[in-house]
Amino acid sequence: MKHNHISMKIGNKRNLVELLIATGPRTRASLSRESGLVPSAVTRLIRELMEDGIISVIQYEEKSEPGRKGEVLSLSEKPVAAIFDIGVTKTSLGVAFLNGKIDLVPSFNTPETPQEFFRLAREKVSVMRSVYDFQMVSFSVPGIVNCETREIILAPNLGWYNVRIDELFNGDFDILADNEANLSMLAEARYATDLAGVDNAVFVIVREGVGTGAMIDGKVVRGNSFSVGEFGHMVVSIDSEQSCHCGSKGCWELYASIRWANQEYGLLNGNNHIDKFEELLNMAKLGDERAKSILSNHAYNVAIGVTNIVNALNPEFVIVGGSLSSAPDWYFAKVDEVVKSRALKMATKQLRIRPTIFTEPSSNLVGAAVYAIEKYLDKVINTDH
Numbered sequence: 151m152k153h154n155h156i157s158m159k160i161g162n163k164r165n166l167v168e169l170l171i172a173t174g175p176r177t178r179a180s181l182s183r184e185s186g187l188v189p190s191a192v193t194r195l196i197r198e199l200m201e202d203g204i205i206s207v208i209q210y211e212e213k214s215e216p217g218r219k220g221e222v223l224s225l226s227e228k229p230v231a232a233i234f235d236i237g238v239t240k241t242s243l244g245v246a247f248l249n250g251k252i253d254l255v256p257s258f259n260t261p262e263t264p265q266e267f268f269r270l271a272r273e274k275v276s277v278m279r280s281v282y283d284f285q286m287v288s289f290s291v292p293g294i295v296n297c298e299t300r301e302i303i304l305a306p307n308l309g310w311y312n313v314r315i316d317e318l319f320n321g322d323f324d325i326l327a328d329n330e331a332n333l334s335m336l337a338e339a340r341y342a343t344d345l346a347g348v349d350n351a352v353f354v355i356v357r358e359g360v361g362t363g364a365m366i367d368g369k370v371v372r373g374n375s376f377s378v379g380e381f382g383h384m385v386v387s388i389d390s391e392q393s394c395h396c397g398s399k400g401c402w403e404l405y406a407s408i409r410w411a412n413q414e415y416g417l418l419n420g421n422n423h424i425d426k427f428e429e430l431l432n433m434a435k436l437g438d439e440r441a442k443s444i445l446s447n448h449a450y451n452v453a454i455g456v457t458n459i460v461n462a463l464n465p466e467f468v469i470v471g472g473s474l475s476s477a478p479d480w481y482f483a484k485v486d487e488v489v490k491s492r493a494l495k496m497a498t499k500q501l502r503i504r505p506t507i508f509t510e511p512s513s514n515l516v517g518a519a520v521y522a523i524e525k526y527l528d529k530v531i532n533t534d535h
């Protein structure tokens with residue numbers, strides 16, 4: 151009985167926090183109405199959440215209800231974690247706060263070896279830690295990650311294999327790490343208003359490689375060995391002799407990554423594929439016919455893979471991000487048109503395809519923050535008073 155009582159209390163606290171995250175700051179009276187909990191229970195639970203530093207009063211409502219103080223409550227602006235979006239060429243970073251705020255720190259070029267990367271990351275964390283009080287570090291990784299052991303199993307575009315983050319990043323921090331597409335899916339599910347109540351969605355990241363994160367029945371799924379969503383390596387060209395770094399041939403990534411578009415165009419300004427693709431997008435926007443035609447073909451290649459994903463997973467939303475976040479509207483219209491003409495009719499009836507809501511900070515970085523906030527809340531709320 152005692153156990154049930156405690157888990158119910160934890161569940162109620164978590165519900166109140168989720169309400170604040172989903173619907174923004176509000177009063178105790180409003181929390182009581184929306185949660186269905188009696189006012190005295192809300193008052194008691196909120197007091198405990200305030201003692202834990204999770205919730206703070208941010209302002210007083212001008213016209214408070216009779217008999218109530220009308221304090222407006224919000225998640226606290228408390229630093230929770232240092233967050234990193236490890237990109238193939240550039241790494242973005244910052245500090246994540248419990249209320250969703252992110253303070254960005256200047257990005258750096260991603261070093262070649264994991265040893266050098268985590269040494270540098272450790273330095274950056276020490277600097278951030280001298281200003282902000284946090285205990286977690288959360289990494290977004292362009293590859294397959296075992297989130298339980300924090301091992302980067304495979305990050306082919308970085309050339310990193312079997313990297314144990316705990317061993318390279320020594321320090322008294324709780325380490326979190328996950329695949330960038332999984333984290334992007336998490337970020338979008340948390341902050342995109344059109345995803346409220348949506349249980350099935352896929353996030354496709356197109357950069358040097360192609361990664362996908364899948365939310366099925368309301369949960370981001372990772373699979374038996376953490377490789378759910380490796381749709382970049384589904385074979386889309388049966389007869390292709392073109393080899394992929396995964397060891398197979400004719401993978402979707404070979405046709406849908408930004409490398410493909412950059413190589414089709416040829417000479418482009420920029421030191422890396424990300425900058426070159428940005429240049430290609432700009433030229434298409436300025437009316438360069440060849441750039442437009444290559445982008446249109448790229449949209450077709452992306453759409454063929456999305457068609458297979460839609461047939462396989464039956465999502466309500468397909469969200470496209472990475473270097474395509476700033477692609478023109480016609481690009482997405484083309485993807486939409488091809489997918490709706492090729493995928494199973496029943497799977498496309500309610501399907502929506504759109505770009506991510508995030509540009510700067512990236513969906514990856516926001517996802518690393520959301521992941522850290524959830525772990526923090528789990529830890530603090532589940533420790534009963």
Ligand SMILES: [Zn+2]
Pocket residue numbers: 382383394395396397398399401403
């Ligand atoms: Zn492959």
